[in-house]
Amino acid sequence: MKETKIRLHVDHPLGEGQTIPLEQGQAHYLFGVMRVAVGEGLRAFNGRDGEWLCEISAASKKGGELTCVRQTASQAMPPDLWLLFAPIKKARTDFIVEKAAEMGAAQIFPVQTDFTNSERIRQDRLQAHAVEAAEQCGGTYVPPVHDLQRLDALLDKWPEDRQLMFCDEAAVGEALLLDGATPGPWAILIGPEGGFSDAERARLRAMPGALRISLGPRILRADTAAVAAMALWQDALGDWR
Amino acid sequence: MKETKIRLHVDHPLGEGQTIPLEQGQAHYLFGVMRVAVGEGLRAFNGRDGEWLCEISAASKKGGELTCVRQTASQAMPPDLWLLFAPIKKARTDFIVEKAAEMGAAQIFPVQTDFTNSERIRQDRLQAHAVEAAEQCGGTYVPPVHDLQRLDALLDKWPEDRQLMFCDEAAVGEALLLDGATPGPWAILIGPEGGFSDAERARLRAMPGALRISLGPRILRADTAAVAAMALWQDALGDWR
Numbered sequence: 001m002k003e004t005k006i007r008l009h010v011d012h013p014l015g016e017g018q019t020i021p022l023e024q025g026q027a028h029y030l031f032g033v034m035r036v037a038v039g040e041g042l043r044a045f046n047g048r049d050g051e052w053l054c055e056i057s058a059a060s061k062k063g064g065e066l067t068c069v070r071q072t073a074s075q076a077m078p079p080d081l082w083l084l085f086a087p088i089k090k091a092r093t094d095f096i097v098e099k100a101a102e103m104g105a106a107q108i109f110p111v112q113t114d115f116t117n118s119e120r121i122r123q124d125r126l127q128a129h130a131v132e133a134a135e136q137c138g139g140t141y142v143p144p145v146h147d148l149q150r151l152d153a154l155l156d157k158w159p160e161d162r163q164l165m166f167c168d169e170a171a172v173g174e175a176l177l178l179d180g181a182t183p184g185p186w187a188i189l190i191g192p193e194g195g196f197s198d199a200e201r202a203r204l205r206a207m208p209g210a211l212r213i214s215l216g217p218r219i220l221r222a223d224t225a226a227v228a229a230m231a232l233w234q235d236a237l238g239d240w241r
Numbered sequence: 242m243k244e245t246k247i248r249l250h251v252d253h254p255l256g257e258g259q260t261i262p263l264e265q266g267q268a269h270y271l272f273g274v275m276r277v278a279v280g281e282g283l284r285a286f287n288g289r290d291g292e293w294l295c296e297i298s299a300a301s302k303k304g305g306e307l308t309c310v311r312q313t314a315s316q317a318m319p320p321d322l323w324l325l326f327a328p329i330k331k332a333r334t335d336f337i338v339e340k341a342a343e344m345g346a347a348q349i350f351p352v353q354t355d356f357t358n359s360e361r362i363r364q365d366r367l368q369a370h371a372v373e374a375a376e377q378c379g380g381t382y383v384p385p386v387h388d389l390q391r392l393d394a395l396l397d398k399w400p401e402d403r404q405l406m407f408c409d410e411a412a413v414g415e416a417l418l419l420d421g422a423t424p425g426p427w428a429i430l431i432g433p434e435g436g437f438s439d440a441e442r443a444r445l446r447a448m449p450g451a452l453r454i455s456l457g458p459r460i461l462r463a464d465t466a467a468v469a470a471m472a473l474w475q476d477a478l479g480d481w482r
Contacts, residue, residue, distance in 0.1 A: 076458065102465050104457065137459040215472075216345065216481040217317065218378040224343050227465055228472035231456075235473055240457040 001055055001069070006034060006042040007135045009142060014049040014068055019057065022064040031059050043072060045140045050075040076140050078104035079238040080185040082162070084111050085226055086192035087118040087148065092223045096190075097126045097145060099223065101133035103230040104239060105143050109187075111151040115194035121148045151189075155203065161185055163209035165233065167225050169195055178236040181211060188233060190226045242296055242310070247275060247283040248376045250383060255290040255309055260298065263305040272300050284313060286381045291316040317381050319345035320479040321426040323403070325352050326467055327433035328359040328389065333464045337431075338367045338386060340464065342374035344471040345480060346384050350428075352392040356435035362389045392430075396444065402426055404450035406474065408466050410436055419477040422452060427478065429470045431463050 008030075012020040022030070030036050038059050044066060045051045051073035058065035083105040087093045093110070100108050108130065110121050126145040134142045158164075163181070166189040189204070196204070204210050215228050234240040249271075253261040263271070271277050279300050285307060286292045292314035295307035324346040328334045334351070341349050349371065351362050367386040375383045399405075404422070407430040430445070437445070445451050456469050475481040 099465050102459055102461050103469070104459055137461065139459045214481070216475055216479075218343055218345055218380045220343050220378065224340055224468055227468040228344070231469035231472040232476055234457055235476075238457075240455070 001039060001041045003041040003053070004034070004036055006030070006036065007051075007138070008042055008044045008066075009131045009135055010044050010046050010066070012046060014044060014046055014052045014054075014071075016068060016070075018068045020044065020054065020066040020068070022066065024062050027060065027062060027064045030056070031061070031064065041069065042066070044068075045073075045134075047134075047140065047142045048075060051140050073140055078106045078139075078141055078143070079234075081105050081230070081233060081238060082107045082109060082187035083190070083226065083230065084109045084151070084154070084187055085190040085222060086111055086113045086116040086151075087121050088193060088222050092221070093118075093121065094126065094129050095223045096226045097129045098133040099227045100230070101130040101139070101143055102137045103227060104139070104234060105230065106141075108143050108145045109154060110146065110148045111154055111189075112148055113151045113192050114197035114200055116192045118148075123147050151200065155207070158207070159185065161209075162187055163211065164189060164204070164207060165211045165213055165229065166196075166204050167191065167215055167229050168201065168212050169214075169219055170201070178211075178213070178232055181237060183237050186233065186237065188226075188229045190222050190229065193222055242280060242282045244282040244294070245275070245277055247271070247277065248292075248379070249283055249285045250372045250376055251285050251287050251307070253287060255285060255287055255293045255295075255312075257309060257311075259309045261285065261295065261307040261309070263307065265303050268301065268303060268305045271297070272302070272305065282310065283307070285309075286314075286375075288375075288381065288383045289316060292381050314381055319347045319380075319382055319384070320475075322346050322471070322474060322479060323348045323350060323428035324431070324467065324471065325350045325392070325395070325428055326431040326463060327352055327354045327357040327392075328362050329434060329463050333462070334359075334362065335367070335370050336464045337467045338370045339374040340468045341471070342371040342380070342384055343378045344468060345380070345475060346471065347382075349384050349386045350395065351387065351389045352395055352430075353389060354392045354433050355438035355441055357433045359389075364388050392441065396448070399448070400426065402450075403428055404452065405430060405445070405448060406452045406454055406470065407437075407445050408432065408456055408470050409442065409453050410455075410460055411442070419452075419454070419473055422478060424478050427474065429467075429474060431467045431470065434463055
């Protein structure tokens with residue numbers, strides 16, 4: 001079997017001898033764009049059953065079928081890290097979701113803050129970006145992208161055991177970074193480009209599991225801050241060690 | 242004087258009472274796009290003399306003039322960090338340069354590796370991205386973007402005292418990250434998306450000041466890897482402490 005480099009996210013269960021029906025969009029991508037043919041191989045994953053080498057067992061314009069051959073990677077879950085961010089311009093919001101998936105966030109929460117301009121997001125589009133990033137980065141997990149909600153509302157129901165690292169431009173010179181932070185469920189909150197309001201900052205600082213950090217003397221864009229903060233977290237507490 | 246939030250990079254010297262002629266493009270941006278008027282204030286920096294509050298002292302379609310009022314920030318140089326990267330698709334290359342400026346790289350070197358597809362870059366466009374990022378991030382320094390050159394050629398004349406951290410997908414599970422690394426002149430090398438060739442990897446590993454690191458179990462895109470690696474470096478050895 002000729003193995004292509006294609007990795008495909010599917011919703012269907014994967015297992016020995018399992019067949020997976022292809023949707024029209026997947027068929028178009030595989031047969032129309034990538035020009036793969038019956039008998040060729042690709043890797044499929046569904047976020048639960050690891051990665052499988054699959055053979056294309058049927059192909060048509062409107063669909064097709066994969067057949068699982070063997071498992072090529074076991075399911076790998078990311079550490080229990082949430083990313084909360086205030087949506088910004090479209091391209092940079094897409095980018096943050098892509099980067100969160102690559103960097104190994106477990107869940108992605110777009111949040112509206114007092115100074116967020118964005119009123120709504122296209123949750124389905126953002127989720128598709130997370131899927132594409134997972135296909136590209138070799139992971140077997142796709143982080144769910146939640147619907148936009150008020151930061152307030154999310155903090156109202158905040159889980160007691162989840163620590164929260166929030167990146168605050170106003171923290172330069174006083175921050176301890178992640179020295180001495182303890183592992184466990186965590187969240188990273190990236191503020192909007194206008195910063196947090198005084199009320200938000202006060203509420204965040206008063207949270208028992210909150211850690212305020214600085215990302216240096218230059219003011220980072222939200223997308224840069226998201227990647228930088230996740231890198232520090234993965235290095236200190238996540239799966240990069 | 243009404244102070245705008247505009248930060249403008251200029252080439253001219255800045256100092257007490259100094260006047261700065263505006264170029265046509267700057268005049269168009271200030272008077273046509275941002276609609277600022279004579280008598281209003283903005284911040285200017287040139288990469289050498291810190292940041293100055295300036296008053297617009299003349300305005301026309303083809304030019305204008307600023308007058309320095311007082312210094313608002315002293316010149317801050319970034320740590321001695323070079324970023325070397327293999328150019329990729331246009332948008333992501335632009336992005337890497339923007340991020341390098343925000344994250345505090347001192348110099349930016351696009352390099353051609355054995356598996357780099359890109360034959361050339363638009364150095365002037367990339368430099369303009371670095372300027373824009375510096376204007377946006379509040380820094381007073383603009384990293385020079387060098388012309389594209391062969392990685393080989395750059396390594397041939399490598400300064401003896403400059404350590405080199407290179408990010409290698411093949412290093413997962415063996416890397417020590419930056420534990421125990423010592424401060425001083427450094428460079429970060431981000432490989433192309435196809436990875437390093439065996440010859441390149443062997444040469445890099447044999448360099449006395451080289452440190453091979455992993456950025457976790459997922460394969461990061463080059464732009465993500467650049468931000469993540471600079472974050473770890475700034476946190477451990479740079480100006481984030």
